[in-house]
Amino acid sequence: MKKILLLTFVLTSTAIFSQELRLLRGAISENIIVNDTVNETYSLYLPTKFEVNKVWPVAFVMDLKGKGKAAMSMLVNAAEQEGYVLASSDNMSDSLSISENVLIANRMFNSVFSTIPTEKNRAYTVGFGSGAMFASILPTFIGKLDGVISIGAAIGHVEILNPKKPFQFVGLVNRSDYNFTEMNNSKDLLNKLKFPNELIVFDGERLLPESDLIVNAFRMLTLTSMAKGHIVKNDSLVTSSYNRFLTLANNHLNDQKPLLARYQLLDMEKIFNPFMELDSLKATQKTLKRSTVYRQANRSQNSYFLKESFTKEDYSYYLEEDVISYNYANLGWWNFQMQELDKLDKSANLYERQMSSRLRGYINALVSDNIDFVSAQENVDFEALNLLYMMKTITSPKEFDAYLKVISISSKMEDYGTALFYLEELLKNGYTDKNSLYSLEHTALFRIMPEFNEMVEKYLKSARYDVIER
Template sequence: MKIKILLLLVIVGTHLPALQAQDIAIRKGIVRDSVPVNDSIPETFAIYLPTNFEPSVKWPVLFAMDMEGKGKQIVHMFREIAEKEGYILAASNNIHDSLSIVQNTLVVSRMLNTVYTLFPIHKQRTYTAGHGVGAQFASILPSVIRPIEGVISSGSDVPFKELIDPKNPFEFVGIVGRSDYHFNNLVEDSDLTTITRRALGKSKFVDYLLVFEGGEEWPDKSYLQRAVEILTLRSMSKGNVELDTAYVRSIYNRNFATLNNHVLENDYLAAAFLADEMISKFKGLVDLEELKKRRKVITREKVYSVQLRKQKRYMQKEYFIRGEYDYNLNDDVLTLNYNNLGWWNFQMDEIRKFIKSSDPFEKEMGYRLLGFVNALVEDNIALEKAQDPLNEEALSYLWMVKTITAPKEFKNYLNIISDSSKYEDFGTALFYLEELLKNGYRDKAALYALKNTALLRITPEFNEIIEKYFDDARYDIIEE
């Protein structure tokens, strides 16, 4: 396959033998959606080349991971940053969270080989990025595919640490919201000193941690920009790319201005986070004396001490509450303790109180607990589904808990209604039917098509509930 870079019609002089029958036109500065990996495999990837791309120069590349196979979408998200920083972007359209790690890794490996063959890539400047489960997968890849020098991980802590090879280190840039339930683990790891780490026998996984005001969503693009800048600055520190003093000074001045804004906004924790990030990433590139003095002033402020103490207190409280959730859920599933569903309702009331708190640290803890408990239940659901034979009662119990922790996730009610109807437990089915409709579900056609509910649908009680929420029922209610 010959790759034509159409914008001044620059042609890359390398091609894959298996793809010579095709000509794929790729415009610089335009996201190309479906570039084939090769002729024999129906796999494609999205790619972006910056407008200043020249085939005579080696380029850094960022492979972005979207676990729904939406390569074009995630490439568009990073496009402006790649253009500004001078990176090639690529993302597979064929990875998916329903596939195994091995299957997804093979898909990515084939994409990487194609990109390496078609474009002049700087092998010491190859990186991965992702959000949520995409970040988890991106973090695994440096240990199984080489060379990958760094990872931008948004909305996730470091998964499968046992897979990470300490002899093959890479830069880990974490981005997390203060209300994201991954926050505690990332802060704990990034705060470990070298002495503490040696005493505990732990490795440092988080090299840089960027914290924003928010939850589990993608951060503002300015944080993604900062993450990519860190990778570029580290390449300069290592000598993998020529030092650009104007570039370094520009970022330093911009970051310093942001740090001062945090102080003006009375967010001393954010200022300290940024100061630590700057000291690490600018080491060996600029004189850090002014920055170190500024950080010392910030950390001596009474407001900083109060904020840090409150954050640690709520993180500690959250740690114990999480342990309680974990213990109770495991015990409930083992014993099928339906009486404890009331306890879960109480816990959700407590979380809602935290979220309504006027104390921002308590509010953030509430959101983190909400994210944690839902992730905990989802993980247990996945574990039960993987069992052979399937424990249907345990799975049904977990769906019941999920209707409490996430009342707007309608699939859990539908699963219970279908499962209960299969065993003619119509009392349970009718209860969750009404709870489903109380929470706003209005897909009447889906209700009537729900598996195992043929007998349920002809009961007077079912039709009374349907008539109550839809003003009509498919079957007449017979008065006796």
Template sequence: MKKNLPLLLTCLFIQMVAGQQLVLKKSKIIDSLKINDSIPDTYSLYLPQKFDATKNWPLLLVIDLEKKEKQVATWFAQAAEKEGYVIAAVRIEDSLSLTKNMVKTGQVLERVSQILPIHKSRIYVAGNGSGARYASLTPLFLNLVNGVVSIGSSVSNTDVLNLKRPFHFIGIIGKNDYAYTDLLSTEKVLTRLKFPNQVLVYKENKRLPDNALVEKALQIFTLRAMGNKIVPKDSSYIEKAYNEDVQKVNALRSQQNMLLAEQYLGEMLSIYGMHKNLDSLRLILKEVRKNKMFKAMRRTENSTFFKESLLKDEYVFDMEEDVQTHNFNNLGWWKYQMEELDKFISKGSIYERQMGNRLKGFVNALAEDNIELVKSDKTIDEDALAFLFMLKTITEPDNFDFYMKIISLSAKNEDFGTSLFYLEEALKTGFKDTEKLYSLENTALLRINPKFNALVSKYLKDARYRIIEE
């Protein structure tokens, strides 16, 4: 009997409708699970080690738009393990309509709820970047969704929110992220509309936050569920979470990070107001706001926000005009703008460095949005597309995909001079993927050009290059 105990602890045998059994292991990502037998789409699942089939569990549905469903589920698993959540991850396809993707998302929620004891009032959706934008739309279409964790993005469109069915929104954002100011504005709108919401901010310049912030988001959902009497109140859980947050505020104040301390105190008031008397917390917040250093920091940051807003408006206007007029001559101006932003990042104050990073991210996102817009037209404007590909080599010089795109597009139109120019630019920047280069679409004629082979030979000494007949 003792020999079978580990298996019983780590595996669950779920009886399916058709009489089949599904083996689910705890603390492990189970991928390639079929949504249903009639379609090939799959999803991934993660059960925390403490999972008990006799209890109802909160569910976090994670959205994946990058064909990395298992990796995305794995990243969220640490927080799910600590806070006691089931994770399901679903891949959303850009090629499908919003309606079809929502149907698929709803099918995953229904499927997981059929095979596991999921608490119907504790179903949440999470995503990062474009996945977060999609996640923020799910409560509008799927009544089962009670909250959203949005990493690096604000709500897609606050104008379409259903005031009769508010959902809990938690944004996680870095101060260097181009969506930071948008998310702060969204927070004010949600508060005015009486949607429960919090924004968790980190100051490091990185794509993903520390997992501790995701753990915090799930903890906030649990605290609200206790406050709304959806689950039994656990006084020790509440007190432990509160004390940890007080310690975080004290650490921020001791580090003289007054802006983050003030912001976090505001979020604490919205989190713990259902559970405790917060008069002492309000006194601390009042003290922080009266602090001379805080006031100076706030003035400087607000001044930076204003400058950033003006530059954003200028970039939007100029890019739209350049795309419409195919203004290749203005690429030099865009290069100058990127150099100016680099000066902010390397030599400016902390607020200017953050602004520079946000604006570079903004320009890149704006260019990519314009690329998708041009591609969506029935008749694609290839000159507009060429301009945007060239622009991306300026705004994101280490992303070789756009060098390859402009080389391919120019070769297609037999503009070999442009192709060779961007080939050399890519090689000078460090491009070394000869297989990708030789398999590039529309480049059969380019590859037999002596100048092409001379460039490859010059920069890739050991490259195996050859003429490929198609």
């Protein structure tokens, strides 16, 4: 069991705010008050070797889904190994505007800077998904931030990027993630704007990176700080990092994944160019690019990128048309598209399987965005909203909330036949929360009907209301 050491600080900020804090080393300290003028708190992680007489780099974990501590927990191993402080607000939310979230984040930054001895020019943001997109816009608004680690999301709102305020962008993405193509394409823009950037690309069943790749992302931030002279150069760390990254590239080559090796070598060239001669590395890249295995892999991946872009255009076009015209008849077409993706999931071709996964992620995100848009209207179009939730049951059949929404909205519109159909589909897919079923909004009349209770009796063995044999 890890030993937890307690630190006690008495803190006074410029706002004449003081409190005594007992902060944990090697564990997450929760509910730290930002200041005495706002009702905001954050969580903080200090590495086990944290000392108050040293300055430390800090990574602010952005999360808009109310899961800041969970997001921070996924970064703890990397922060511990690389010597970074982590902090995450408890108050940011996707229900707030961007400007409101920026202000909340800035107040947390100021609180952390006044609490922890932090290194100048070594403050970063990091996030997953939507949190990562938000993390990537903060350096443009808040000048005290020097870089971003974005896990599974392209840089947000590229139109606001300021070439006069460049920051380092380190992306991590699985090739099966629907954000991969956008993150891959954004490299050219960041290079054009002269933003230092790296892209750590990986494969695997999990869309999230393993801990060792997150360690590599933090290590890249550290090495860039050395190259800029913000911290003292550590020759041993540079050499061990070079060998670590080169081993990963060689592993990709041994696994017959030349494109992953290429991504790794390109990042190495950017990171290590200020430290050493890279003639051998450049020679390796030339040899790799000329190899038959690389050319074939690159040609294959690009052909699937093209096919994917056409399919995305079809998805976007037909979704818009179906919603505008309330085209329930086209639900069969959407079901067919998902069946086609199911077939591609079993393909022997890696790039085809990855394309299938990206397309599935794309259509789910597209449907969800449309649901959010329709739901946010002053006069909600419930028929369009219901159709979108029906699509969601097709594109993501294990996402129970979509079935519940269809049952609720259909009952609201007194379409009990549709509500009953989706109730059975919900139960077939393994839903078991009987209490939620019997408290579902707009279903007061529906749930006392014999058909409703017969369905519950059939799948969950006992209904709340008696089913009378007829």
